[in-house]
């Protein structure tokens with residue numbers, strides 16, 4: 001509609017590049033390393049179908065009636081006990097169920113940010129967080145990421161100079177780089193939160209997808225002063241379509257998150273929450289994770305093998321021990337967008353250039369490859385074709 005007077009905050013907001021790309025990659029002849037989706041072979045359809053039937057027939061009202069904004073209590077209890085195995089101490093009351101963990105990013109902006117407030121993010125960071133905090137008219141300040149993730153000393157300088165109110169991080173198998181912050185940096189970060197009185201949004205949707213190496217405890221487990229909001233998700237573990245995630249925060253913050261959620265969508269789907277609860281509490285999750293981790297590990301190894309065999313040696317790649325992504329840094333001056341366009345148009349292979357993951361607009365020579373959504377055969381075929389494009393430019 002011509003002349004519609006939209007809110008000022010929408011100015012300069014582009015559509016989500018990944019969502020736009022995903023539309024294109026739905027064409028059947030495209031091999032896509034662009035999105036961040038689970039494998040189509042990863043979904044536990046039969047078990048969920050049986051559980052859904054049972055739930056709808058035995059909890060006839062609860063499944064279809066309105067529920068509590070805080071979430072389905074049995075699931076909150078189960079999550080509190082599950083995260084205690086990861087060192088996070090939380091009562092069920094401190095666990096708020098969300099319609100996907102992305103809602104937690106949104107709610108953190110909604111409850112914390114006034115227009116013009118500063119948010120510190122890694123460079124690069126999760127693309128959607130940039131758009132979300134822009135919606136709350138935040139100003140971004142960035143801290144650099146090195147081979148093992150966020151550089152905490154550089155972050156402290158940024159904090160002292162810019163005084164951000166909020167810090168958003170994906171410390172484990174980061175999207176987009178796949179990197180994991182080591183323990184010492186997490187400890188330093190936890191101390192820094194207290195020293196500078198800053199709230200951390202610790203987004204952890206990939207932590208349970210580890211294929212090698214030892215787990216590293218969440219920053220939240222070291223957060224003695226309650227300055228971290230921990231976000232978890234069942235999207236990558238069970239199904240993103242169910243839209244079930246959660247936030248863990250100290251009671252004062254949890255109450256505000258609930259207020260924010262009430263004005264957004266009242267509560268997450270009752271049936272989806274109950275399905276996740278039954279799936280997890282009856283022990284299916286454990287075996288399911290074993291199965292999908294073995295599958296993703298094979299895909300990750302295949303992609304690495306193809307990178308080593310065919311990709312130009314001048315590209316620097318991350319070495320993810322889990323998660324869903326490889327991150328590549330091309331030599332300076334090469335624009336990954338040009339390669340992306342050519343790969344899609346000439347080779348029918350998609351990946352995503354890295355620029356949109358940088359809040360400061362840098363990163364033209366970077367890219368992300370997803371390995372979870374493509375079969376071994378597609379990885380083999382797609383990576384060979386992609387390497388032909390890359391070799392042409394390097």
Ligand SMILES: Cc1ncc(COP(=O)(O)O)c(C=O)c1O
Pocket residue numbers: 036099100101102103126170175203205232233234235240244245
């Ligand atoms: C870092 C990160 N946070 C949040 C999300 C969103 O997850 P959910 O489906 O739980 O909203 C994603 C999804 O790709 C992600 O990569």
